[in-house]
Amino acid sequence: MEIRGYIGDASPVNNMVIAELRGVSKRFGDVLAASDLNLSIAEGEFLSFLGPSGCGKTTALRILAGFEVPTEGEVLLDGEVVNDLDAHHRPVNMVFQQYALFPHMTVAQNIGYGLRQRRPRLPKAQIAEKVSKALDVVQLSGFDDRKVWEMSGGQQQRVALARAIINEPKLLLLDEPMAALDRKLRKEMQIELQNLQRQLGITFVLVTHDQEEALSMSDRICVMKDGRIVQIGSPQELYDQPNSRYVAGFVGTSNFFDGKVTEQSGALISVLLSNGLSMQGKPVGKVETDQEVCISVRPEQINLSRNTDGLSVIVQNRIFLGEHTEYLVRHETLGEFLVLSPRQSEPDNGPFKAGDTLFASWEASAALVLDNT
Amino acid sequence: MTQRTRNWLLLAPAGTWFLVMLIIPLTVVLIFSFGERAPAGGVVPAFTLEQYANLPARWAAFKNTMTLAPIGTLSALVIAYPLAYFLAVKVDPKWRTILLVLVIVPFWTSILIRSYAWIFLLGGRGIPALLGWFGIEGVRLINTPFAVLVGIIYGYLPLMVFPIYVSLDKLDKKLLEASSDLGAKPWRTFLQITLPLSIPGIATGCMLVFILLMGEYLIPAMLGGGKVFFVGNALVDLFLQSRNWAYGSAVAVTLVVVMLVTVTIYMRLINRLGANRDDVSIM
Numbered sequence: 266m267e268i269r270g271y272i273g274d275a276s277p278v279n280n281m282v283i284a285e286l287r288g289v290s291k292r293f294g295d296v297l298a299a300s301d302l303n304l305s306i307a308e309g310e311f312l313s314f315l316g317p318s319g320c321g322k323t324t325a326l327r328i329l330a331g332f333e334v335p336t337e338g339e340v341l342l343d344g345e346v347v348n349d350l351d352a353h354h355r356p357v358n359m360v361f362q363q364y365a366l367f368p369h370m371t372v373a374q375n376i377g378y379g380l381r382q383r384r385p386r387l388p389k390a391q392i393a394e395k396v397s398k399a400l401d402v403v404q405l406s407g408f409d410d411r412k413v414w415e416m417s418g419g420q421q422q423r424v425a426l427a428r429a430i431i432n433e434p435k436l437l438l439l440d441e442p443m444a445a446l447d448r449k450l451r452k453e454m455q456i457e458l459q460n461l462q463r464q465l466g467i468t469f470v471l472v473t474h475d476q477e478e479a480l481s482m483s484d485r486i487c488v489m490k491d492g493r494i495v496q497i498g499s500p501q502e503l504y505d506q507p508n509s510r511y512v513a514g515f516v517g518t519s520n521f522f523d524g525k526v527t528e529q530s531g532a533l534i535s536v537l538l539s540n541g542l543s544m545q546g547k548p549v550g551k552v553e554t555d556q557e558v559c560i561s562v563r564p565e566q567i568n569l570s571r572n573t574d575g576l577s578v579i580v581q582n583r584i585f586l587g588e589h590t591e592y593l594v595r596h597e598t599l600g601e602f603l604v605l606s607p608r609q610s611e612p613d614n615g616p617f618k619a620g621d622t623l624f625a626s627w628e629a630s631a632a633l634v635l636d637n638t
Numbered sequence: 639m640t641q642r643t644r645n646w647l648l649l650a651p652a653g654t655w656f657l658v659m660l661i662i663p664l665t666v667v668l669i670f671s672f673g674e675r676a677p678a679g680g681v682v683p684a685f686t687l688e689q690y691a692n693l694p695a696r697w698a699a700f701k702n703t704m705t706l707a708p709i710g711t712l713s714a715l716v717i718a719y720p721l722a723y724f725l726a727v728k729v730d731p732k733w734r735t736i737l738l739v740l741v742i743v744p745f746w747t748s749i750l751i752r753s754y755a756w757i758f759l760l761g762g763r764g765i766p767a768l769l770g771w772f773g774i775e776g777v778r779l780i781n782t783p784f785a786v787l788v789g790i791i792y793g794y795l796p797l798m799v800f801p802i803y804v805s806l807d808k809l810d811k812k813l814l815e816a817s818s819d820l821g822a823k824p825w826r827t828f829l830q831i832t833l834p835l836s837i838p839g840i841a842t843g844c845m846l847v848f849i850l851l852m853g854e855y856l857i858p859a860m861l862g863g864g865k866v867f868f869v870g871n872a873l874v875d876l877f878l879q880s881r882n883w884a885y886g887s888a889v890a891v892t893l894v895v896v897m898l899v900t901v902t903i904y905m906r907l908i909n910r911l912g913a914n915r916d917d918v919s920i921m
Contacts, residue, residue, distance in 0.1 A: 332815055353818045353827075365816040369834050378830075379820035432820065 272508065273497035277307030277485065282344075283468050284329060284436055289338035291324050298324040300492040302338070306436070306470065311462050313471040313479040315515070316489035322472045325489070326438050329470060331355045342435060353382075358429035359438040363445065364421045366413040372424050373409035376400065379432040399427040402461070419450045426458075430465060439471045443478060455482055476516050480504070488512050506549050509636045513561045520567075520602040522560045523637065526552050534634050536560055540598045546632035559637045564591070564605035566631035569617060575626030580619050592617060594625060664894070670887035679881030689888035696889055699872040702858070704896070706783060706868070707851040710790035711798075711844050717791060718798035718843065723832075725799075726806035738803070741796050749793055753860040756792065760785045760861065781863030789857040794850065798843040805839025806832070841908045845901070852897050869893045 276282070284306040291299040299321040306312055314322035327333040328340060331352035339346050347355060358379065366375050377396045380387055400406050403423035408416070413424060422442060429437055442458075443451045459482050462469045473479050479486050480500040488495045488503065488511075496508045500516075507513035510521060524538035529552070533545045536558060546560045568575075569592065578594035581601060592604045604625060617623060639647075671689055673681040693700075725737055744752060758764055760779040769777050779785050809832065817827040855870030862871075869889065876886030 330819060332819075351818070352815070353821050353823055357819075359816070359819045361812055361816055363810075363812065365810065365812040367813060367816070367831060378817070378822075382821035382823075382826065428820070 272494065273502065274485075275303050275494075275497055276305040277310055280307035280310065282306065283308040283342070284470075285339075285341040286325070286328070287339040287341065289325075289328060289335045289340060291321075291328060291333055292336040297492050299328065299335075302494055304487060304494065304497065306468060309466050309468055310484045311459070311469045311471070311482055313473055313483040313486045314489055315473060315476060315479040315486050317474055317515075320489040321492035322474075322489050323440060324492075326359075326440055326470065326472045329436060330357055330359050330438055356432075356434055357436045357438060358432050358434040359440060360422075360425045360429050360442050362440045362442070364425040366421060366424055366428070368412075368414055370413070371409065372405065372411045372413060372416070373400070375413060375424055376427045376431055378428060395431055399431040402430070402464075403427045418445050419454065422446065422454065426461070430461070430467060434467060437467050437469050439469060441472055441474070443473075443475070451478070458482060480516065486516070488515060507561070507633065507635060508550055509638050510559050510561065511638055513633070513635060517563065518603065519561045519563050522562075522599060524558060524560065526554050526556045526558055526634070529554065533629055536634060538599075540600075542598055544632065545629040546634040547630045548634040550636060552634055552636075557637045558634050561633045561635050562602075562627055562631060564603040565589075565607075567602075567604045567625050567627045569594070569604055569606055569623050569625055571621075571623060573624060575624040578623055578625045580617050580621045580623060583617065583619055590616065594623070596625070667887045667890050670883055671891045673884045673887075675882050675884050679883070681883045681887075689885045690892070692885060693888065693892060696869075696872050699867055699869045699889075700892075700896075702783070702866060703852060703854075703868045703870075703893075706786060706790065706858075706866075707848055707854075710787055710794070710851050711848045713787065714791050714794050714798040714847055715840065715844060718795055719802055719840070721795075722799050722802035722806055722839070726803050726809070727811070727832075741799055744792075745796055749856060750860075752793070753789055753857060756785070756789050756861055760788065780861065781865045783862075783866050785861040786858050786866045789861040790851060790854065793857060794847045797846045797850070801842035801846070802836060802839040805836045805842075809835050837908070837911060845904070848904075849897065849901065852893065852900075 282305045286302045286304045289299060289302040290297065302321075302325060314325055316322050324333060328335055331347070331350060331354075334348060340348050342350075342355065342357070367378065370378070373393075373396050376399050377392050380392045380395060397406070397409070400408065403426050405420065405423050405427065408420070408424075413421060416424065422445075425442075439458075443454055446454060455478060458469070471479070471482065483500060485497060485499055486503055487497045490511055496503060496512045498506070503512060503516045507516060513519045514521070522536075522538050522544065524536040524544070526534055527537045527543070528535040529548075532547060534548050534552060536544050536546060538544055538560070544560055552558055569578075576596050576599065578596045580592055581595050582593040584591040588608050590606050590608065592606065593601055594604055595601045669683075670681050672685050672687070674684045674686060674688065676682045721741075725734060725741075729737060757780060760766075762780070764779075766777045766779055769775075813831050813835070814827055817831045818824070822830060853870055854868055855874060858866055858868045858871055859874075873886055873890055873893075876882050876889060
C-alpha cells in the first residue's frame, strides 16, 4: 500500500523525546511484520498503536521492549541507540496481555520482583515500602499475601500494572491490557489508567485493536496497517482529518462514496461518483485530477429534514440510542448510508419512522475527499 | 444402577488386582518374616524376631542400595534436566517430536541386552582399552560401584526426562519474558521462575526413579558382578539360592519400610516447598 503525502506528526510537539523509532523494520522469515516505522515518543505522553491483528502493532511494542531486535533501523531510548540492549537491561516495563503474573509468588512478591533484581541490592525494608506504596496506587492495599490465581481478572491486571510501574520505567508498554476484561470493567480501567498516567508522569505506550479505547485514552494515536504506520495524530485529528479511507473507517464510522476527481476549484473539489452523481468535498491531502478517491461523510454530519432540501432518501431502519438516533437511509443512486441525529433535533411532528421520505444534506466541507486505500 | 455401584464396578478390576498381587503377597511376606527357616528350605510358622535380629549380616546390601539409589537419582536429575529444558524450551518445535522419540527408543530394547552392551563397553576390551591406548593404564570399570551407577543412570534417564519435559513444556513462556522485562538476567530468570515452576516435574521424576532403583536387581547383578549388590540381589539370593524364606522375608519387609519412610519424608518436603502452589502435589 502506498500512502500519499500526509502521515501526521511523527514527532510530538515541544516536549522532550524519550524514545524514537528510526526507519525500523522487522522481518520474520518471509513476513515483513513492521516496515519503515518512524516515530518519536515524548516524555509523559500517552501514545497508542491502533490497528487490526497482524498490523504490526505488537511487533512495534516488542521492539521497544527489547524482545525483538529490528532487522533494519534504529531504536533510541533517551537519545541512545539501544538496538542491542537486552530486555533485562532496558529501563522499560511491560504489562502483558494475559498479565503473565508469576503463579508461585504472592501479590507482593510479584510486585517486588523488579526491585529484587536490582544490583547493588536494595534493602529489604525499602522494597517492602515501595511495594506497599505501589499496592496503594493500584488500590490493592492489604492484598500483599494473596495468591495471584485467587484474584479476579481486574485485580490481576492491577497487580501486573503495579509490578511494572514500581520500577519507574522510562516507558510503560501495555499490550492489549483490557482484552481480557468485561466491558464495564474496561471502562473503569480506562479512566483509572489515564489518571494513573497523569499522576505518575510515566510515558505510556498502548497497543490496542479497540478504537474506542485508543480514542478515549491517548494523546496521540498511531494507526497501523500491514506493518506500516498509516497516520499519526491526536484522536481529534484522526477523526476530523483522516488521511485515507482506512483511517476514516477504523477511527469512528463513516459513509464512503467512490469516485474520481474531476475539478479542483479553491478549497473544494468536485468528484464524479461511480454511480454518476457529482459531489463536492474538501481534500485532506494532495489529490490530482482523475485520481481515484472516495468521499467520506460522518453520520453525525448529515442533517435529515422533511423540507425539500438536499437528497431525497427513504428511511430504512431506525435505532434509538438514547441521546442519539441512528437512521439507515436509502437514496436512489447513492444507496444506503447512515445518519446519526442528536435527540434535540427531532422534529415537532414526531420522530422519523421507517418508510418516511426525507431530505438529507451536509456541508460540502464535511465531505472529505480521501485517498481510496 | 446408581452412580455409586457404577463407581465400585469400575474400580473392581484394579482393586482385585492390587489385593491379589500386592496386599496378599505382602501380608504373606510379613507373616513369613516372623517365622523360622525349615530344614529343607521354606518356613516353619512361629513368632520370633530372630530374622530381624540377623539383619546386620546383610548391611552391605542396604548400604549400597541406600547410597547408590539417591546418588543415581540425583545424577539422573542433573543429566536429565538440561536435556528436558532443551527439548521443551530451546528446540525448534518441528524437531521436537523426533528428539522425544529418540529419548524413548532405548526403551524398545530389553534392559538385559542394553546392560550386556555396557558390560562390553566398561569391560577390559572397552573403555579401559581405549584409555590404555592413550597411555592411561590399569583402569578398572566393570564390577565397580561406578559401573552400576552408569548402568542405573543410563537405564532410568527417560523416566526422569519425561516428567520434567512435561512441566517445562507447560510453563508459560511469557513468564520468562516478563522476568527478563523486569530486569532479571537469564540465569536469575532460570533460578527464580523456570526452576521453581518445574518442581512438580522434578518431584515426579525423582520419585519414579528412586522407588524403582530401591528395588533394582538386574543392573547391579550384571555390572556389579557380585561385588556391588543391592537389597534386590540379596533377596534373590535368599529366596532362590539359600532358600531361607523367613530371613528373606525380613529383609524384604525392612526394604519396604525403609522405602515408605523415605518416600513419606520426601513428599512432606516437596509439598512444603510447593506449599503456595496447588498443583505441586505429587502422585
